[in-house]
Amino acid sequence: MASETAYLAGGCFWGMEDLIRKLPGIEDVDVGYMGGELKNATYNDVKKGHTGHAETVKIVFDPKQLTYEQLLLFFFKIHDPTTANRQGNDIGTQYRSEIFYTSEAQKATAEKVKERVDKSGAWGKPAATIIDKAGDFWKAEDYHQDYLVKNPGGYTCHFVRRVEF
Template sequence: MEKATFAGGCFWCMVTPFDELPGIHGIISGYSGGSVENPTYEQVKKGDTGHYEVVQITFDPELFPYERLLELFWQQIDPTDDGGQFHDRGSQYRTAIFYHNQKQKELAEVSKAAVAASGRFDKPIVTEILAAAPFYAAEDYHQDYHKKNTKHYKEDREKSGRDEFINEHWKH
């Protein structure tokens, strides 16, 4: 098993694309990349801890290669927005790939270059590729939020603009 850690804006919206796929053995919403140990959601959402909202995925690379995770990741975000994602604004909603080993770093860099060269976007790709930092699981009520609070999750996602962006840039 390996771990992959992605920041793609609101972590609720970053769980569902990877959920229940063969070779994915767990997805935990949490925080990474900041300076405060064991941050709370309230601290992170203020935007002054330096943390990103992230998902940490445990996967079997034989069944679900890291390259495929990267493909799915890029298709969930606006990689040109350094101020957050969709209606979620602030540093905690920036995008990043946190690599756990040299191979992941190299694959992330190749995938970023491919997205930049694809012509899908008019602006530069600002998603960062960073060494994995300490990961802190978010509070229990954030885990599997899309299953626990389906109605609120769907309403929030519909209002966010994420799906319109995905359809415009990735579905054709």
């Protein structure tokens, strides 16, 4: 089976990238922008919150080592999916929780996992996570790639919560 690609938005992409890259089966992770209309979006465009883009992590993974479902369950543990357009100190539509699917199989899995998360009651209220078809991904500037590796004391509001679904 070939590699699979996933696109996830869950607040500032630095923390998401840093935690996801450590999972077994991850082959590549890039941060960038998805979900908006502006072509060739940049951080200076997206940070204003008017382009419709979300800070997004592009994840290439080996589905023999890490299933899409396992990846999504981890995603729901590393950010608060119940806060619309906010994670930690980051506020705006660019920090929303969103799963961008690339196939009907990914869409079905995303819907199943979100329902499982909601039914578990682990977050105390339903996830505000949007599930939408992937569009163009605009890779973020080089200084955003591997940001927390280059800046170990840098800001992040992401961590693995002890919640079960």
